[in-house]
Amino acid sequence: MARVRVLVRPKEGILDPQGQAVEQALPALGFDGVSNVHVGRLVELDVEDPGQVPAMCEKLLANTLIEDYEVVEEGAAA
Amino acid sequence: MTTFGVIRFPGSCDEVDALQAARHFGEAKLLWHKDRDLGGVDAVVVPGGFSYGDYLRVGAIARFSPVMESVAEFARSGGLVLGICNGFQVLCEAGLLPGALLPNLERRFICRQLGIEVVSDATAWTAACSPGDVLSIPVKHTSGRYYVPDDQLADVNVVFRYAHDGNPNGSTNDIAGVANAEGNVVGLMPHPEHAVDPLTGSTDGLKLFESAVRERVPA
Numbered sequence: 152m153a154r155v156r157v158l159v160r161p162k163e164g165i166l167d168p169q170g171q172a173v174e175q176a177l178p179a180l181g182f183d184g185v186s187n188v189h190v191g192r193l194v195e196l197d198v199e200d201p202g203q204v205p206a207m208c209e210k211l212l213a214n215t216l217i218e219d220y221e222v223v224e225e226g227a228a229a
Numbered sequence: 230m231t232t233f234g235v236i237r238f239p240g241s242c243d244e245v246d247a248l249q250a251a252r253h254f255g256e257a258k259l260l261w262h263k264d265r266d267l268g269g270v271d272a273v274v275v276p277g278g279f280s281y282g283d284y285l286r287v288g289a290i291a292r293f294s295p296v297m298e299s300v301a302e303f304a305r306s307g308g309l310v311l312g313i314c315n316g317f318q319v320l321c322e323a324g325l326l327p328g329a330l331l332p333n334l335e336r337r338f339i340c341r342q343l344g345i346e347v348v349s350d351a352t353a354w355t356a357a358c359s360p361g362d363v364l365s366i367p368v369k370h371t372s373g374r375y376y377v378p379d380d381q382l383a384d385v386n387v388v389f390r391y392a393h394d395g396n397p398n399g400s401t402n403d404i405a406g407v408a409n410a411e412g413n414v415v416g417l418m419p420h421p422e423h424a425v426d427p428l429t430g431s432t433d434g435l436k437l438f439e440s441a442v443r444e445r446v447p448a
Binding site: 165166168169172192211212214216217 | 285286289293322328329331332333334335336376377378399
């Protein structure tokens with residue numbers, strides 16, 4: 152079994168109100184100099200065949216019309 | 230007599246109102262999400278709610294339910310399908326309608342009565358309307374911002390727009406509802422099934438259900 156992380160992000164150019172909200176909240180807490188904040192989704196999974204993960208992303212884990220995904224292999228599952 | 234089938238997913242909440250709206254013009258029965266058999270209905274309504282908890286993305290899991298496989302087949306063979314709110318999101322995820330629904334620009338749940346302009350009467354669900362009609366119908370959603378990539382926008386069959394500069398969610402071109410190219414499948418964020426009784430302020434939502442009866446090709 153392999154440990155895999157799938158990072159799903161809003162596609163560039165699509166307004167991301169969640170990211171904007173976080174970006175506006177940080178200066179209010181004294182964290183200045185923050186920009187380009189985007190909020191996405193992390194899916195962690197153990198899989199027997201990591202080669203199947205891109206197909207899982209295309210079919211279910213991401214909506215490629217509005218989201219980009221990145222598959223990160225973390226090595227053998229614990 | 231037209232028979233409407235209204236789907237019930239775990240997490241649906243507007244299926245009973247949809248049944249009652251449909252019963253103004255025909256018979257209506259519930260279809261369970263695990264059933265592949267649509268029971269010979271003439272038209273299918275995919276109702277509002279939070280199907281499967283809206284986990285992952287709105288509509289993403291419902292799209293793979295057994296009943297939706299049959300609905301997709303039904304739609305492709307010309308069957309009449311209406312998706313309302315979460316139902317619209319499900320139809321987009323299923324690829325039966327173009328585009329996707331994103332979180333509202335103002336990041337809030339919105340619930341209000343709005344004017345919804347009919348853009349096209351050339352669909353099965355708007356045949357009883359005329360272009361330019363403004364229907365008084367409520368919206369209630371958190372993810373209603375309709376989006377299609379710019380290069381696909383010209384091909385979208387727009388059916389409803391938010392009227393009077395009343396775009397509540399940041400939707401592209403004020404789009405409130407769209408159809409497939411053939412016009413048998415329509416999805417919209419506003420809730421026509423909640424506008425069927427003078428008691429709640431408007432009966433304009435009935436027009437959609439009336440349209441489906443008018444449109445149906447006799448078997």
